[in-house]
Amino acid sequence: xxxxxxxxxxxxxxxxTLLLVGxxxxxxxxxxxxxxxxxxxxSAENRYQTQLVQEKARQMEMFGKRYGDLVSSISISxxxxxxxxxxxxxxxxxxxxxxxxxNPDLLALNIKxxxxxxxxxxxxxxxxxxxxxxxSAEMASNIGNQQLLVNxxxxxxxxxxxxxxxxxxxxxxxxxVATVVAVVxxxxxxxxxxxISPTSEENLWKSGLPIIFVIDQQGKxxxxxxxxxxxxxxxxxxxxxxxxxxxxxxxxxxxxFPFTAxxxxxKHKMIGAYSTASFGRNLNFGVITMQxxxxxxxxxxxxxxxxxxxxxxxAAFALLIGVVAARLLTSPLLSLAAAAQKIAAGDFxxxxxxxxxxxxxxxxxxxxxxxxxxEEHIAKLARAAQENRELFVGTVKALAAAIDGKDKYxxxxxxxxxxxxxAIGKRIGLPEDELEVLRMSALLHxxxxxxxxxxxxxxxxxLTDEEFVIMKTHxxxxxxxxxxxxxxxxxxPGMYMHHEMVNGKGYPQGLTGDQIPLQAKIVxxxxxxxxxxxxxxxxxxxxxxxxxxxxxxxxxxxxxxxVVDALVAACKAGEVANGIVRQKALARESQIAQTPIPxxxxxxxxxxxx
Numbered sequence: 001x002x003x004x005x006x007x008x009x010x011x012x013x014x015x016x017t018l019l020l021v022g023x024x025x026x027x028x029x030x031x032x033x034x035x036x037x038x039x040x041x042x043s044a045e046n047r048y049q050t051q052l053v054q055e056k057a058r059q060m061e062m063f064g065k066r067y068g069d070l071v072s073s074i075s076i077s078x079x080x081x082x083x084x085x086x087x088x089x090x091x092x093x094x095x096x097x098x099x100x101x102x103n104p105d106l107l108a109l110n111i112k113x114x115x116x117x118x119x120x121x122x123x124x125x126x127x128x129x130x131x132x133x134x135x136s137a138e139m140a141s142n143i144g145n146q147q148l149l150v151n152x153x154x155x156x157x158x159x160x161x162x163x164x165x166x167x168x169x170x171x172x173x174x175x176x177v178a179t180v181v182a183v184v185x186x187x188x189x190x191x192x193x194x195x196i197s198p199t200s201e202e203n204l205w206k207s208g209l210p211i212i213f214v215i216d217q218q219g220k221x222x223x224x225x226x227x228x229x230x231x232x233x234x235x236x237x238x239x240x241x242x243x244x245x246x247x248x249x250x251x252x253x254x255x256x257f258p259f260t261a262x263x264x265x266x267k268h269k270m271i272g273a274y275s276t277a278s279f280g281r282n283l284n285f286g287v288i289t290m291q292x293x294x295x296x297x298x299x300x301x302x303x304x305x306x307x308x309x310x311x312x313x314x315a316a317f318a319l320l321i322g323v324v325a326a327r328l329l330t331s332p333l334l335s336l337a338a339a340a341q342k343i344a345a346g347d348f349x350x351x352x353x354x355x356x357x358x359x360x361x362x363x364x365x366x367x368x369x370x371x372x373x374x375e376e377h378i379a380k381l382a383r384a385a386q387e388n389r390e391l392f393v394g395t396v397k398a399l400a401a402a403i404d405g406k407d408k409y410x411x412x413x414x415x416x417x418x419x420x421x422x423a424i425g426k427r428i429g430l431p432e433d434e435l436e437v438l439r440m441s442a443l444l445h446x447x448x449x450x451x452x453x454x455x456x457x458x459x460x461x462x463l464t465d466e467e468f469v470i471m472k473t474h475x476x477x478x479x480x481x482x483x484x485x486x487x488x489x490x491x492x493p494g495m496y497m498h499h500e501m502v503n504g505k506g507y508p509q510g511l512t513g514d515q516i517p518l519q520a521k522i523v524x525x526x527x528x529x530x531x532x533x534x535x536x537x538x539x540x541x542x543x544x545x546x547x548x549x550x551x552x553x554x555x556x557x558x559x560x561x562x563v564v565d566a567l568v569a570a571c572k573a574g575e576v577a578n579g580i581v582r583q584k585a586l587a588r589e590s591q592i593a594q595t596p597i598p599x600x601x602x603x604x605x606x607x608x609x610x
Contacts, residue, residue: 045296046256049210049273049289054254056193056212057275057287063189064279067106067166067182068148070099075168075180078111087113087170087178096121107163108183110136114176127163127183139167140179150279153186153222155231162186162222162230164279190214190223190230193287201226205263208295214277215286219246222285241272245286249276261290269293343371413530418442420526420567421494423575427566428522441494442523448478448495475499475508493517498524501558521560525551525567528559529576544571 074096078086086092088111096109100121108122110132120132135151143149149167163185170178194212204211204225214223219237221229229236236242240259248255254275261270272290279285421442425435449457452474456467463471479496482488497520500506502513532547542550548568555561570576 041299042297045271045299046273049271049291049296050254050256050275052210052212053273053275053287053289056289057254057277057285059192060189060214060277060285060287061279063105064150064164064166064277067103067164067184068150068168068280070103070106071166071168071180071182072148074099074109074182075170078170078178078180079172082172084113084116084172084177087111088116088119093119093121105185105188106182107185108132108181110181110183111170111178112136112140112181113178114140122183126161126185132181132183135165135183136167136179136181139165139181143167143169143176143179148280150283152216152283155233162190186223194223194225197225198227199225201229202264205268205292208292210289210291210296212287212289215242215245215288217246217249217284217286219243239290241270241274241288241290242286245274245276245288249274249284249286252276258293259290271296343374413534414443414446416530416534417445417523417526420529420570420576421522423570424522424526424563424566426575427569428518428562437490438494438519438522441491441519442526444478444482444488444491445495445498445523445527446474446478447482448474448476448480451477451481472499472507493519494523496520498527500524502560503557506558516560518560518563521563525559525563529567 111119151165166182169176274288277285500511504512
């Protein structure tokens with residue numbers, strides 16, 4: 001009896017190999033590097049938040065300084081003239097108008113003399129004269145001995161945009177003889193600070209994106225991405241970062257401030273920063289940015305993942321030595337993986353050879369047993385699916401034949417319409433799956449006639465108006481019957497809409513052009529073509545060319561041009577004529593001696609299919 005070979009457990013070999021190549025040191029190194037990278041990225045994000053609000057605050061201050069200097073320069077120019085008449089002179093008004101044109105953010109310039117009428121130039125589409133006079137009077141009464149006065153922002157009466165007023169006194173002979181007031185729109189600077197696209201506060205919180213806004217010293221919103229908050233001058237003091245700025249804005253220019261906020265019942269850990277924008281001595285604004293910590297530090301997680309990937313890549317390189325040494329033991333696993341991939345690709349006949357190592361041999365035997373079972377079940381499912389498909393198609397054909405069989409003149413009509421529809425669909429270039437759906441839809445297009453009285457269906461003469469109204473309900477009746485069956489969902493357009501016309505005069509919905517699905521357009525043409533090329537008790541079948549000519553004459557009114565062109569091409573290629581028209585011709589030749597029944601007056605050949 002041959003001696004039994006000693007089995008080596010694969011798990012022991014892998015553990016020893018990992019320890020030998022230094023997997024543990026590599027893992028520790030990766031962990032340390034990822035933590036260090038995370039701290040550095042967190043610091044970088046904090047610096048970015050702080051620099052962002054500082055830049056926005058400086059941007060606001062530069063805006064304020066520009067218009068403060070503008071007002072002061074006008075005031076100084078008037079003082080240098082040392083003549084009261086210059087305050088209301090036409091030349092002064094002309095110069096103010098030029099300044100207004102050169103500064104798109106400037107809404108109005110007003111010179112308010114102490115004892116005379118005010119001189120104003122303004123943009124009437126943005127602010128009214130009454131508002132200018134009201135603002136100027138308020139600024140003149142509050143300026144006192146100040147060289148520059150800036151009021152609190154307010155909303156413009158015309159546009160609803162925030163505006164700010166700057167005032168500077170005109171002194172002659174040691175007394176204030178007038179006040180120069182500039183009213184400036186904050187619309188553009190608001191866009192530069194908080195962004196161009198308005199966004200609701202709810203979406204801002206849900207998206208986790210940075211929220212940048214500006215508040216006044218009372219904590220009310222001056223600029224905010226949500227226009228509703230600005231329009232209502234909502235107080236944002238519920239946020240801890242706003243409270244922090246209110247307390248420290250005179251002592252601290254800018255700072256980073258992590259905090260926790262609650263919105264819509266959900267708490268968020270936030271990274272925030274604020275900076276102070278000063279307009280004059282007594283007017284400060286807080287520029288604040290905040291972002292959900294998880295989103296802001298998402299890059300930290302990505303960096304840690306990348307660090308781990310790099311560490312694992314080095315570990316994999318180190319493990320290569322162990323893999324080469326264990327090649328003999330791992331080759332059966334590679335064979336097993338290859339067989340599994342073949343099975344996943346559909347080759348269920350794939351098997352693996354068992355080896356004499358205990359674990360690998362047992363795994364191979366179990367795999368082969370599983371493959372046998374899977375192959376057998378897949379074969380059964382395939383047979384069952386094919387049988388179900390054949391049963392479904394047979395049922396549809398039987399149902400169509402039963403409907404057509406109610407009238408000897410329409411016997412086989414649905415089957416013919418189905419073949420014609422498929423021929424048209426192939427010419428149009430429909431894929432196989434859509435051709436199959438088209439075939440089923442065409443077979444079932446008249447299923448609603450099962451609910452129409454036989455007295456109307458089998459009537460050998462033209463229908464009365466009342467009977468035609470009833471006949472026109474068969475698409476709705478078919479839809480009502482078949483829409484209850486989920487498997488029929490894809491076939492409904494051809495059933496329900498094959499009597500629609502591209503000019504909107506069809507039924508049941510009166511759809512036009514592209515509103516009508518292609519499936520319905522094809523079945524409509526096929527249905528009419530079959531009705532025109534088959535003998536009826538009151539209508540002799542038309543020859544092929546005549547039928548095509550009649551159908552083509554209604555392109556653009558009843559039928560789609562592309563569908564009719566496809567039918568004509570199919571007929572010229574013999575794809576339709578061989579199966580439909582030639583059968584009709586032979587049947588008519590056998591009855592050539594019989595006297596034809598003349599069609600009733602008023603019959604429209606295109607209504608033969610109803």
